[in-house]
Amino acid sequence: MHPLPGRRHLHRSAVAICAAALLAACSSPAGKGQADGASEPEISATPTMLSTVGARFPLDAYDATQEEAAALQEGQGVLISRCMERFGFRYSLPSRPASAASGKANARIFGVVDASEAARYGYGTPGEAQAPRRTPQSLTPSEEIALHGAPDLKPGDMPRSQVEAEKKGGGKQRINGRAVPIGGCGREAFLKLYAPEPGAVDALYVFNLKSQAESRAREDSRTKKVNKRWSGCMAHKGHTASDPMNATTELGITDDALGSPAAITAAKADVACKKDVGLVGVYFAVQSAYQKRQIDKNAETLDLAKKQLKNRLKLAASLIASP
Numbered sequence: 271m272h273p274l275p276g277r278r279h280l281h282r283s284a285v286a287i288c289a290a291a292l293l294a295a296c297s298s299p300a301g302k303g304q305a306d307g308a309s310e311p312e313i314s315a316t317p318t319m320l321s322t323v324g325a326r327f328p329l330d331a332y333d334a335t336q337e338e339a340a341a342l343q344e345g346q347g348v349l350i351s352r353c354m355e356r357f358g359f360r361y362s363l364p365s366r367p368a369s370a371a372s373g374k375a376n377a378r379i380f381g382v383v384d385a386s387e388a389a390r391y392g393y394g395t396p397g398e399a400q401a402p403r404r405t406p407q408s409l410t411p412s413e414e415i416a417l418h419g420a421p422d423l424k425p426g427d428m429p430r431s432q433v434e435a436e437k438k439g440g441g442k443q444r445i446n447g448r449a450v451p452i453g454g455c456g457r458e459a460f461l462k463l464y465a466p467e468p469g470a471v472d473a474l475y476v477f478n479l480k481s482q483a484e485s486r487a488r489e490d491s492r493t494k495k496v497n498k499r500w501s502g503c504m505a506h507k508g509h510t511a512s513d514p515m516n517a518t519t520e521l522g523i524t525d526d527a528l529g530s531p532a533a534i535t536a537a538k539a540d541v542a543c544k545k546d547v548g549l550v551g552v553y554f555a556v557q558s559a560y561q562k563r564q565i566d567k568n569a570e571t572l573d574l575a576k577k578q579l580k581n582r583l584k585l586a587a588s589l590i591a592s593p
Contacts, residue, residue, distance in 0.1 A: 310490055311559035319550040321384060323377045327554075328561040329483070332576045333476045336375055338583055345586025346459050350417070353455035357416045357445045361455075380553050381514055381540070388541045392533030393518050415443050419454035428453050431468045432461040463582050471575040479568065483560035487553070488515070490560075496552040503543035509536055514549060 319325070334342060347363035354361035378395065382388050387396060409417065420441055429435035429452055440449030451458040464473045472478075487493055501512045511520040517540055518524075523533045544550055565572060 310492070311563050313492070313555045313559050316548065316555045317551045318548065319554055320545055321377075322379050322550060322554070323374045323384075325376045325379070325554060327376070327480075327558055328565055329476055329480050329572075330375075332572045332579070333480070334579060334583075338579075341586045341590065342463065342582060345582075345589040346463050348589040349459035349462050350455050353451070353458050354413075354416055356448055357412075357450070357455075359413050359416055361413075361417070380544075380550055381517060382537050383541060383544055383550055385538070385541050385545075388537035389534065392529045392537045393523060394529035394533070412445055415454065416445055416450055417454045417456055419443070419450060419452055419457060423453060428457060429461065431465045431470060432458070433467055435461055463585060471571060471578055475571065475575055479564045479572075480561065483557055483564050486560045487557040490556050492552055493556050496547055496549050499547040500543050500549050503546050504539060507539040507543070509539055511540075514540070514544065 343363070351360075351362050377384075382393055390396075414421075420443055423441075429438055435451060435458065438452060441452045443450040460473075464470060497512065497514060500514050504511050509521060511517050513520060517536070518528065518533075521536050523530070523536065527533055
C-alpha cells in the first residue's frame with residue numbers, strides 16, 4: 271500500500287506539512303490581519319552565524335520538532351491501521367529510514383552553509399542518496415476506497431472535525447457492511463489526531479505564518495543588500511547568480527547533478543561568499559524579526575495551536591505505546 275507523505279522542513283517543507291494538507295483538504299490562510307504594513311521591523315543585533323544547525327526561530331516554539339513530527343506521523347499511522355482493520359484490511363505505514371539530516375533542524379533553511387558538506391556533497395543533502403527508496407504497493411479497489419474514500423470527493427465535502435464526521439455517519443460506500451468514513455481512513459485518522467473538535471487550529475497554521483515571514487524577509491531591504499554583496503562575491507569567483515536561495519537554478523545545476531564536480535565547486539564558493547558577507551546572520555535576524563511580528567499579531571491563536579500540539583502529542587504517544 272502507498273505510504274502517506276512525510277514531513278520535511280521549511281524550504282523543502284511544503285512536503286513536511288503538506289502530508290497533513292493532503293488529508294486535511296485545506297490550505298487556509300494563516301489568519302486574519304496579516305498585513306504587516308510598509309515598515310520593516312527593527313533588528314537590535316545581527317548575529318555572526320556560520321551554521322544554522324539547531325537554530326531556533328521564534329515560531330519554532332509553536333511547531334513540532336523533527337522528533338515530534340515523526341511521532342505524530344507514527345500515531346497517525348496507528349489510527350489508519352485501526353480504521354482499515356474495521357474493514358478487514360491489514361495496513362501499516364512503512365517505517366521511515368533514518369536520515370543523516372535527523373536532529374539537524376533548520377540545517378538547510380538558508381541553503382548550503384556548511385563548508386565541509388559543500389566540499390563533499392555540493393548542493394546535495396547528506397544522507398538522501400543513501401536512503402532506500404520504498405516501492406509503492408498496489409491497492410485493491412476496495413482498499414483504495416477504504417483508505418482514501420470515494421474518488422470523486424470534493425474538498426468541500428470533507429468534514430472539518432471528527433465530531434462533524436461522526437454526525438455525518440460516513441459516506442455512501444460500504445465495505446463488509448460498514449460505511450466508509452468520508453475521505454476514507456486517511457481522513458478519519460487525520461481528524462482524530464489534528465481536529466477532533468470543531469474550532470481546531472488549522473494544521474497548516476504555523477507553517478503558513480513561517481512561510482509568510484520568509485516571503486516578507488526575502489523582500490526586506492537588508493536581505494536584498496546582503497544578496498547583492500553575495501552576488502558580487504560569487505562573480506569574483508566566476509559564478510553568476512543573484513539569489514542565494516535560488517542558486518542552483520541560476521547556476522544551471524539540475525537536480526540530478528547536485529553532487530557533481532561543478533556543483534561542488536559552486537557550492538564551495540557559495541558557502542565562502544555567505545561567510546564573507548555575513549549572509550546567514552542577516553537572514554536569521556531579518557526572518558526572526560518578521561516571525562516575531564507574526565507572533566505579536568496572532569498570539570491568541572498561536573497559544574491555542576501550542577496547546578493543541580501538546581494534546582495531540584500525548585495522543586500520539588498513547589497510540590504508539592499500545593498500537
